Amino acid sequence: MAEPITTALKRTPLHGLHLRLGAKMVPFAGWEMPVQYGLGVMKEHLHTRAAAGLFDVSHMGQVILRPRSGRVEDAAAALERLVPVDLLGLKEGRQRYAMFTDAAGGILDDLMVANRGDHLFVVVNAARAEHDIAHMRAHLSDACEIEVIADRALLALQGPAAEVVLGGIAHGAATMRFMDVGIFHVGGAELWVSRSGYTGEDGYEISVPADKAVGLAGVLLARPEVEAIGLGARDSLRLEAGLCLYGADIDTTTTPVEADLAWAIQKARRAGGAREGGFPGAPRILRDLADGPARRRVGLLPEGRAPMRGETLLFAAEEGGEPVGRVTSGGFGPSVDRPIAMGYVAAALAAPGTRLWGEVRGKRLPAAVAELPFRPNTYKR
Amino acid sequence: MKFTEEHEWLRPEGDIVTVGITTHAAEQLGDIVFVELPEAGRSVSKGDEVVVIESVKAASDILAPLDGEIVEVNPALTDNPALVNEDAMGGAWFFKMRPANMADVDGYMDEAAYQAMIG
Structure with a gap:
């Protein structure tokens, strides 16, 4: 065709x-x-x-994974082959954040998965919907009907x-x-x-x-x-809110642990857990969890008023040296009334308060590593 | 007053030209959060990037409309970049320059031609 x-x-x-x-x-x-x-x-x-x-x-892509057996846990177990997330532990009426990983431990997309009693309901990014649907059809069709909600x-x-x-x-x-x-x-x-x-x-x-x-x-x-x-x-x-944008802050070159998304990998899928590994890239991701990643996604607060946009290179000093990281998302935060950014830096430089320099239009401007989110989230937990 | 295709306005007075961006341009850029101005005294060539404007969404460059020297910049914009959204054609001028050749100003559009361009 x-x-x-x-x-x-x-x-x-x-x-x-x-x-x-x-x-x-x-x-x-x-x-x-x-x-x-x-x-x-x-x-x-x-x-x-x-x-x-x-x-x-x-x-955004809305997809139902309907288990052929009629048992939602069979859909959950099948989807667990593609994500480092505990979905068998996801109760009916609850939703969980997940990411599709690849064999190298990179992120193919991030998604939401809900247990709706007799099936899973999945929401994926628009730019990755076509990919994700093909990915699920290729890997889950034995266990699930993949119904694209159009x-x-x-x-x-x-x-x-x-x-x-x-x-x-x-x-x-x-x-x-x-x-x-x-x-x-x-x-x-x-x-x-x-x-x-x-x-x-x-x-x-x-x-x-x-x-x-x-x-x-x-x-x-x-x-x-x-x-x-x-x-x-x-x-x-x-x-x-410190949330990742797929294609900017996370992609196939970033692992979930580097991306500071280890919180989304529950105990059951980690070393020693009930269903340790068993997802694409498990060796790399479990190693990142055990040893700590070589680099990490962090928040960045530029000291001046100039925003540091995505792709800004980060340095450990005002002059000289090789880049120690890169901004992946950056702009102005209206509620915090200042420029804010996120990016990846070498793990040794990831502690909040560490002073780095971002190269903006040929000039190195100071920015401090900061905790995420930039303002407290107000979820009804 | 004259206008460039880059949505700048030029107001000549004596041997000095004041430069800003049009209300239309400011609306297109959206909420301005940062303006980086050149140093007074800088010699510029037509087309040089002399001002950076950052909105919430993106960064844009303002080009020198003429060969010449920047003689003054607007300090109000550093403290209050949003002035560009509030008063683009007046208080939010970016810089004043002394053109090498004042007659070059005449090559730009008048207001009627600019209004026709932006439709």
Whole structure:
């Protein structure tokens, strides 16, 4: 088969709504997405932290792994072959962060996995959806039907007012805890809700049938607490929250331990655990866990006002020497009102407070290694 | 006042030209969080990158519109980069320069031509 010759951007079910709201639309991972609305990135960011923001994240891939045996633990055991995460220990109604690893221990994508009783529900990054679906089909088809959900939108409602807003229309949503998942019936629509997000705020991700998405978004946006928020603020929010962006902060050249994601590798999959290893790249990842990685993802606080963007090279001294690391995401944090960045540095230089220099436009500017997140997350645990 | 295709405005007064960016450009850039200005006294050639503007999203360069010397920069922008969003055509000027050849200013667009360009 020849490659398709057209590269038309895909549109989410909310495309028309974005245009009516005056969004500036940009190409993103093959989709036409709103990067900002009338408020602009700064105000959208601050509004999300002060009240609530509604994000269209329908470009992300939604997939159901339905066990052929009918037993969800068979789907969990199968998916455990691809991720260093304890999924057999994931209880019904709960969600967990995971990453697909490759044979070298690199990260193929990061994802969310929910146990929904008789199947697993998986959400993957838009840019990796095609890859991930092929990857799961190749490796899980013996145990699972891989159902790509193409007839649902995905919304994220994030911020301190998210609970009162969603709780007002979805009875019981307010009492969910961080990383709980549940099904709610609202206005004739079956909503698949998780209490999670990508902003560091309390909030929800809501899978909604495509033909009900505009109606739901309208109900949420009618609340005075809620503003539509674009991908620009989504990126500054997740950066302040210390969350990784696939393709920038994590990729096949970074292992989960280097990426400071060891917290996502539960005891059962570690050395001496009940199901030690058994995922791609296990020797490398278990070695990183045992010996400590040679480099580590850290936060960086530039001392001045100049942002340090991705790809900025980091040095241990103001002059001379070879690079000791590299910024992978960087910009301005509206809530912390200063430039912030994340990057990889040699393990010996990863202690908070370590002074490094980032080379910005030919000049080395000082930056201190900092704890992540840059501001405390407000999840409802 | 004259305008460049790079969305800069040029205001000549005597032998000095004040340079800033247009309101349209500031809107396109979004919220400005950092402005890096050149040193006064620097000799520049047309097309040199003389100012860096960083929005929340990205960094952009402002090019010298003329050959000449930078004689003054706007200190207000260092303390308050958001001034570019608030008053692009006035208080948020970037620098004043003494052009090598004042007549070069005449080669740029007038306001009507600029408005036609941005539609």
